[in-house]
Amino acid sequence: MSSFLDLSHYFPVENIRAGFSLRSFPFSPPRDRIELAHQLQLNSEGLVLPEQVHSGNVKIITNPGKYHDTDGVITAEKSVVLSIQVADCIPLFFVDSVNKNTGLIHAGWRGITKNIIENGVNKIYELGTEKESLHVLIGPSIRECCYEVGPEVAKQFEEKNIRPGKGDRSFLDLLGVVENKLISLGIPQKQITMMIECTQCRAETYHSYRRDGEKSGRMIAMLGWRN
Numbered sequence: 612m613s614s615f616l617d618l619s620h621y622f623p624v625e626n627i628r629a630g631f632s633l634r635s636f637p638f639s640p641p642r643d644r645i646e647l648a649h650q651l652q653l654n655s656e657g658l659v660l661p662e663q664v665h666s667g668n669v670k671i672i673t674n675p676g677k678y679h680d681t682d683g684v685i686t687a688e689k690s691v692v693l694s695i696q697v698a699d700c701i702p703l704f705f706v707d708s709v710n711k712n713t714g715l716i717h718a719g720w721r722g723i724t725k726n727i728i729e730n731g732v733n734k735i736y737e738l739g740t741e742k743e744s745l746h747v748l749i750g751p752s753i754r755e756c757c758y759e760v761g762p763e764v765a766k767q768f769e770e771k772n773i774r775p776g777k778g779d780r781s782f783l784d785l786l787g788v789v790e791n792k793l794i795s796l797g798i799p800q801k802q803i804t805m806m807i808e809c810t811q812c813r814a815e816t817y818h819s820y821r822r823d824g825e826k827s828g829r830m831i832a833m834l835g836w837r838n
């Protein structure tokens with residue numbers, strides 16, 4: 612079995628390469644991103660490496676390299692290779708099938724309350740993407756079955772996305788929150804694909820920060836164009 616998911620086929624456009632590393636992929640930064648790029652047939656010299664901080668910050672990228680305080684990257688450049696890392700948080704892949712703009716967003720509850728979804732979609736619209744050609748793939752993340760939060764987190768979300776847990780705890784459907792936001796930003800539902808496996812439940816396949824704590828590894832999401 613491969614140690615990463617090749618997600619390229621989710622997008623209706625030629626030469627796009629999208630991947631997601633699994634728990635069986637050696638987690639060894641920074642070497643692991645170079646290795647995943649090679650396995651996806653992408654040029655590792657084009658890698659974009661955001662230093663993620665659970666912010667709402669999305670940057671438009673024109674050159675490879677490191678980007679501080681960045682949780683979303685959007686580009687019109689065919690030569691850059693976008694990457695982010697996650698373990699339970701939601702990875703979003705954006706592909707514009709007409710103008711060929713692309714983006715990757717790291718979305719946890721903090722980033723979502725700081726409008727990372729709105730910022731990401733609006734930034735790709737700024738590059739000329741139209742909603743009719745924007746395809747969004749939501750990669751594996753922690754699901755409502757395992758995502759228990761305290762009242763201080765729950766109160767920041769709409770009641771329809773909350774299910775009561777023990778005492779003052781709640782289960783939060785963060786994926787539902789994201790889907791509602793994407794639709795309200797104009798993206799047709801048929802262009803939104805959600806991978807529904809829970810990273811905490813599927814211990815043999817995925818890293819999970821909730822399950823493994825500080826020692827948890829990370830999965831890498833990567834997106835670029837084959838030359």
Ligand SMILES: [Zn+2]
Nearest residue numbers: 756757809812
């Ligand atoms: Zn679960």
